Amino acid sequence: MPPTHIQRFEYIRDKKNIISRNKLVNQQADIRARFIDYETRFAHNTLAGIPASPLLAIKDELRSCYGRNSGMKALQDAIEAAQEDGRLVWCPYCGITTPTSYDHYLPASEFPEFAAHALNIVPACAKCNSAKDDIWLTTGVRQFIHFYLDDIPVFPYLSVQLVADPLAQAVGAVFGLSQAGMPASIWAVMESHFRRLKLIERYNRQSNTLVNQALKVSKVYLDSGGHDAALFLENLAADQANLFGSYDLRAVLWRAMSADPDLPVWIGWL
Ligand SMILES: [Zn+2]
Structure with a gap:
């Protein structure tokens, strides 16, 4: 024991x-x-x-x-x-x-x-x-998610918009947070957690780096004989979601990238 x-x-x-x-x-x-x-x-x-x-x-x-x-x-x-x-x-x-x-x-x-x-x-x-x-x-509401205590909500609270600039041959991402049908009691903690830790701002500051890392690993996958970069990223996103939740930062980003028909073009820009 x-x-x-x-x-x-x-x-x-x-x-x-x-x-x-x-x-x-x-x-x-x-x-x-x-x-x-x-x-x-x-x-x-x-x-x-x-x-x-x-x-x-x-x-x-x-x-x-x-x-x-x-x-x-x-x-x-x-x-x-x-x-x-x-x-x-x-x-x-x-x-x-x-x-x-x-x-x-x-x-x-x-x-x-x-x-x-x-x-x-x-x-x-x-x-x-x-x-x-x-x-x-604050006023009886816990201000942060407790990693051991709180279940990660299954509601799609984190979203991402991919933004490609063909002239600069660059891809960026803009993250957003929404209640997404979450019960008010869970949302109160979630909203405060994101606001107090400035998570959306921090995610957006990291977004170029995160997108580039994903494109680079996809390129390595293709260069070493892989055929389907979208499926490759989708699988990475699923593994990430298994461990960190479906609306984890990387899971959301990689899933969005894998679903975008321009993914092969972006990999070609590297
Ligand atoms: Zn941290």
């Missing part, structure tokens, strides 16, 4: 110096109750209603449990091992770049007891981590 969340925390706590450890041990019952509350709310998707921390008096000791120590390393390894192979190649918040840090979904400043709770520690890229900062809730 893998260790429980509280066991992982208490392992980290027990390696701390005696002063910090004693302060934490004295609050053991409250910390345990808060862990149970987080996990129960997580299971019922009622995290938004979690009461304020009753443990701010020992916030420094709690926050110092998150850091370079063997227990935290084991916890982070377990987080990564729990994900499907390849899933953490891209940041779960934006999907653009590689996660190089960990975000505290409930900010450690406000909820220090969850600084070393595995369900609250989410891999993130530096950009998303710093944009998210201490924000998590």
